[in-house]
Amino acid sequence: MRVSSLRLLALCAGLVSAENGINGWLRYAPLSDDKILQQGLDTLPSVIVTLNSTKTSPVYTAGKELQAGILGVIGESLNITHQTEPAAQSSSILVGTAAAYNAGYGTVDISKFAPDGFWLSIQKGSVKIVGQNERGALYGAFEYLSRISRGNFSDVDLISNPDAPIRWVNQWDNLDGSIERGYAGRSIFFWNGTVVQDLTRVAQYARLLASIRINAIVPNNVNANANSLNNENIEGLGRIADVLRPYGIQVGLSLNFASPQLLGGLSTFDPLEPSVVSWWTEKTALLYKRIPDLAGYLVKANSEGQPGPLTYNRTLADGANLFAKAVKPYGGVVLFRAFVYDHHADWNVWTNDRANAAVQFFKHLDGEFLDNIVVQIKYGAIDFQIREPANPLFANIPKTNKAIELQITQEYLGQQSHFVYIPPLWKEILDFDMRADSKPSLVRDIVAGRRYNNTLGGYAGVVNVGTNTSWLGHHLAMSNLYAYGLLAWDPTLSSEDLLHDWTRLTFGPDPVVLKTVSDISLATLPTYENYSGNLGIQTLTDILYTHFGPNPASQDNNGWGQWTRATATHIGMDRTVKNGTGNAGQYPPEVAAIFENIETTPDDLLLWFHHVPYTHRLKSGKTVIQHFYDAHYEGAKTAQTFPRQWEALRNKVDVERFTEVLFRLTYQAGHSIVWRDSINNFYHNLSRIDDEHGRVGNHPHRIEAERLSLKGYSLVKANPLETASNFTAVAVTATDGLGEAVIKLDDVKSGTYDVAFAYYDVIGGRAHYGAFLNGEPLLEWIGDLEDKLGHAFSNKIDGHSATRVTVKGVEIQKGDELKIIGVVDGIETAALDYVAIIPPGELD
Structure with missing residues (x-):
């Protein structure tokens, strides 16, 4: 019987060792169950064979990761060999591409692979990890390590393919080192106008992202600085790409549309002006010379004061196609954000509606975008609210490639000072059926390209990692990043199962830890919705300031368009075709009919689509105003349980992470009461309708x-x-x-x-x-x-x-x-x- 060389050291360590979160779910902690550990030892191959010896290759990285992971989890140090010629290996972990594997080690049917897909075969004493490409082989290695880290040594034979080719993360980092909507320290990419010299944290981040099958990073803010394209920063971006490449991750770049003028000294940035076209063509050539595998560009145009083609009465398609033509010879793609709206809308006009903007700007352009353009669509039509219906644009541009933009950063959801486990919200959107042409039209099938036979599609996640060792500021918030990557690979996965896997990998297998983290996490989304904004009214935060604390009055009477239309007697946007803004009519007819009718509109979207009296009766029998009062009290009450539940994990979670999570959950519990009282008092003062239970404004303690x-x-x-x-x-x-x-x-x-x-x-x-x-x-x-x-x-x-x-x-x-x-x-x-x-x- 093989005995782990590190087992004695693990036993002598005694109490849970200190951790700071830097390794996320890739801790490779030693297995604590002797029986499971012995099973791992008994089935462990004797050597790792990688079918590539190039150190920048993801296959080479896979070998090093397998070696480190097995040493950490099982306590055995396996040698790595880099075979370039076929050789017999009776007991090995073999990792490489399908082409390399078929050259002499066996036969795998390449036709079964999608790009980035992998085959994982685990038989006692033999593990085969074969990728459609090198990136796929690395993904397969991480899948194997995830299994053994969770104590799963069962045999398996599976082929896993991505649901969509685009699985990107968008960082909102600025060249000065700040991060827009950043809640975890400074940028790991930029400082003082340039790319940082020490990219160690970028490599650590790439490792985490590769393990959840992310294939591209856009490191700079969508509100881009033209200086991102100066020669120094092109070289810096190249250094970032060099660090990412061994992990199979490509780098992309967010562009400032006016760069030819701001940086290039031209008098115009008109996308149809020949000098502008030439400038972008030459700048793109410089980028690809330094970064041959540049993923492409991300563009925000004509939104929130950003420059764009509309400045010159050109269409958004004209602007997107300018960049698409520039990157086309190099195989690059352009993600063009559909987040385009006028933030100076007149709130006095009843039919004005920011939620209509995406369809109004893009529907008539369907078919005019080149085939390497992907329109990046926020999941809802406003902006990462706690409750929005799926964006109708998904069903309005069938000829155009589409990606869904999801929020990992909790901008409107407590900014990681409150914790919200967001995947259940994403699942609601991804599983929503648009019923286009009266046929099944799930959002997840639309963004994957299946529903409309688009050639590209996928996912873009907004992430605000920073220099904090917990990456996102809140250790529990890392479950959102983990789930995002794996849902982008397979959106049919259960958000509960993803949470359980993340918990085991992050905190270990203790059933008390698993239950506690699950109970807290799965309660956070409905809890936050309860104490922030109900019935589809949006997150009632201060939209004019930091998007953090409560301020329902800030929603109305300004040009930003996140209106609630709250008066002394009524509340809610009228988005019906019959009486309101017509937003309901932007959906395909079957869905539009549901939202148009107040009787068939779900209560949790009532105030998104309908303007009603506070005394309107919900399907629950409660009035709207009483639901507000009750929900806010219930949400704050549940939030008080979070720190109490976490306290049960003292001595089951290492001291550093236990203490930091407890502090934030305690803060959340206190601030939930601020939210509860602020919202309830506002609507009580506005409506003059008392709480049936006498709580609002009455605090006997x-x-x-x-x-x-x-x-x-x-x-x-x-x-x-x-x-x-x-x-x-x-x-x-x-x-x-x-x-x-x-x-x-x-x-x-x-x-x-x-x-x-x-x-x-x-x-x-x-x-x-x-x-x-x-x-x-x-x-x-x-x-x-x-x-x-x-x-x-x-x-x-x-x-x-x-x-x-x-x-x-x-x-x-x-x-x-x-x-x-x-x-x-x-x-x-x-x-x-x-x-x-x-x-x-x-x-x-």
Whole structure:
């Protein structure tokens, strides 16, 4: 019986070792079950054979990855041989391309492969990993390693092919090193206007992406800087491509449409002007000279102030075709974003509707885009909202290649300070049947090219990885990236199964860990929807500022078009053909008929398609306004359970990751109450309809800050008003920057309580707070969430900066004195909203 050489070391290690998340799901942690480990040892081949010895080859990379993975998981170090001539290997892991395999090791039917596909055969003592190309061979190696990392050593014989050829990630990184919608540190690609010199993190990222079968990265922001195309950055992009190539990942580039003018010195960027065509042709040739396998271009044009062909009364197809012709000789593709809309729309016009923009801009151009162009369509017609119907554009350009744009970055979903497991939302969209021509027309079949016999199609995921070792800022959020890649490969996969696999690979096989992570993760999407925006009204965040905290008033009366049409009596967009914007009519007739009729419209999309009274009865029997109240309370209540559930994993998850996840789940629990109260108070004030259960505006456990005896503190208003309890907060205004708030707890019965302090963590300083009970320190904290959570929320007293900190299990005697001291730092004025004295088991 073979015995693992690392087994003794693993046993001696004892407690779970510290981890920082850098390896994601590729930890290759030693198997902890002796029986399963022995099964692995008994069936393990004796050598790794790679059918390519070139170090930049993904096949060579596959060999090194197999060696490292087997050493980590099973504790055996296998030698690697690089066979260029056929040789007998009775007990080997053989990895290579189909062409190399068929040259002397056996026969595999190449006709069964799609590009990037692979064959994996596991028989006791023999493993064959054969790719349609080198990238496919690497994917097969990662599949094998994923199986053994989860303790699966069963025999298998399978061919796995991708559902779609385009499986890209779009980074929104800027040349200065910042990241638009970035919540996990600075860029791993850029710094100070150029590509970073040390690309170690890029290689680590490429490894993660290759393991989930991503085949291209666009590293720079869609709001592109023309200097991305200067000679220094072309060389830098080439260095990025060199790092990605061994992992089978190509690099693409996001373009600024006006680059010929901004960078090239031309007087125009008209796509039909010969000098502009020549400029792009020459620039493209320079790029392909340095990067022969450049994937192509990504273009955002004529949207949100970006330049584009409409500037010169040219069509969007004219603009896209300019780039398509430039990359065509090199085999490149162009992803042209359908996210085109006027952000200066007149909200006074009832029929105006940003949701109509994609179809209005692109439908009449169907058939005019060249065959190496893929129109990249956001999953919904607005912008990564918590609830949107599938974008009608998918069914309106049948002759055009299409890709779906999905959001891994949680821009409108809590920005990784809240955690939302997003794949169930993606699955709803991908599984939606457009019923075009009264035939099955699932979105996933449309984007794969099957439904309309398109030659290209696929997936583009917006990812905001940064220098944080957890990559996305929140360890649990990495489940979204993992699931995205594998769903792009096979969209029929279950989001639950993907979550379970990710959990086993990321945290290990402990059934308690698996259940806890699954329970939390699968609850997050409905929970966030409950406490943010319901019934298809969109995510009720502040769309004019950071897209993070609550501010429903910001949706309306501006040009951005994310309107709710909320009045004192009604709410919701009328998108019917009969009375409204006509958006329902952009869908094929069978679907349009469902959305046009209020009786057949699903309740969770009611306010997307219909303008109704707050008293309108849902299919549940509740009124719209009561559903709002109940859902927000239910969402906040569920969020309180997340940190409690995670606490059960103490000593089952390494200390670093356990602590960081607990901190963020605790923050989410507190901020969910800010969301709940802000939204409910706003609609209560607007509608003047009371909550049937008397909760809204009634908080018996709170002591409002303005009720405390204040010294150095003054009353202030939050903006919006509803983001302060009782619409008032206090902030230090004393010249010495010191404030004191005191109260005798004469109305509190003696007992054990959780004590919550609601305050405002404003960027621009790190105020200090101290809470004292009868002169004894109870809690000290600093307003430094911008450091701990990795991104800046707000420089104002509002729903972004509003937050809570809680001390649990405090023994209080009736009449005790509670004192809070605040010390100003910078523009952060140690602002307070309230103190909550919460009995055990109750919700504030």
